[in-house]
Amino acid sequence: xxxxxxxxxxxxxKKLTELTQEAATELGLSFEIVKVDQINDIMNxxxxxxxxxxxxxxxxxxxxxxxxxxxxxxxxxxxxx
Amino acid sequence: xxxxxxxxxxxLLYACSGCSDVGACSDKTVRKLSKDGFGKMTCLAxxxxxxxxxxxxxxxxxxxxxxxxxxxxxxxxxxxxxxVKPKSFILTEMGLIKGKTAAxxxxxxxxxxxxxxxxxxxxxxxxxxxxxxCCG
Numbered sequence: 001x002x003x004x005x006x007x008x009x010x011x012x013x014k015k016l017t018e019l020t021q022e023a024a025t026e027l028g029l030s031f032e033i034v035k036v037d038q039i040n041d042i043m044n045x046x047x048x049x050x051x052x053x054x055x056x057x058x059x060x061x062x063x064x065x066x067x068x069x070x071x072x073x074x075x076x077x078x079x080x081x
Numbered sequence: 082x083x084x085x086x087x088x089x090x091x092x093l094l095y096a097c098s099g100c101s102d103v104g105a106c107s108d109k110t111v112r113k114l115s116k117d118g119f120g121k122m123t124c125l126a127x128x129x130x131x132x133x134x135x136x137x138x139x140x141x142x143x144x145x146x147x148x149x150x151x152x153x154x155x156x157x158x159x160x161x162x163x164x165v166k167p168k169s170f171i172l173t174e175m176g177l178i179k180g181k182t183a184a185x186x187x188x189x190x191x192x193x194x195x196x197x198x199x200x201x202x203x204x205x206x207x208x209x210x211x212x213x214x215c216c217g
Contacts, residue, residue, distance in 0.1 A: 045134035046127045048123045048134075049091045052134065054134075061137055062138045
C-alpha cells in the first residue's frame with residue numbers, strides 16, 4: 001500500500017507522517033510511506049491545504065491532522081477494495 | 082505556495098466562471114481576491130469532477146467562499162453536492178445585471194471591495210498577500 005503524506009515539511013506534516021506510520025504498522029500492513037513535499041506535486045493532487053494524506057493515490061484528508069483511529073479506518077477501507 | 086503559513090485561516094475561493102458576462106466577472110473577481118490575499122482560489126471544476134484532493138481540501142478548509150455570477154449559483158451548489166456549505170456571494174444580487182455587465186477592471190474592483198467589506202466581520206483572518214496559506 002502506498003501512503004503519501006503531502007506537505008512542505010511543517011510540524012503538522014511530520015505529525016501526520018508519524019501517525020500514519022504507527023497506524024499502518026499496528027494494522028500489520030505492508031506499506032511504504034512517501035513524502036510529497038514539492039508544491040507542484042502537491043498541486044497535482046488538487047490539494048490546496050496541507051497536511052494531506054493519500055492512500056494509493058486517493059486523498060483521504062487535507063488541512064488537518066486526523067486521529068490514528070481515522071487513519072486506520074481509511075487504511076482498512078482501502079485494503080478491503 | 083512555497084511554505085506553510087503561520088496559523089492563518091484557510092479560506093478557499095471558488096468562482097462559477099460561467100459563460101455569461103457576470104460569470105466572467107466572478108472569475109476575475111476571485112482571481113483578484115486571491116491575489117490580494119483575501120483567500121486562495123481553487124478549482125470548482127476539480128470539486129465537480131470529484132477529484133479527491135479538491136474535495137478533501139474543501140472539507141478541510143476553515144471557510145469556503147463561492148462567488149457566483151447569477152442566481153443559478155452553480156458554484157455554491159457544486160460545494161453543497163459534496164456536503165460543504167459555503168459562504169455565498171452572488172454578483173447579480175450585488176448590483177450586476179446579467180447580459181449587461183462587461184467584466185471591466187472597475188467592475189471587478191467594485192465587487193472585490195464589496196465582498197471584502199461584507200466578509201470582514203465574519204472571517205477569521207486573511208492570508209498575507211502573496212502567501213499561499215497552505216498549512217493549517
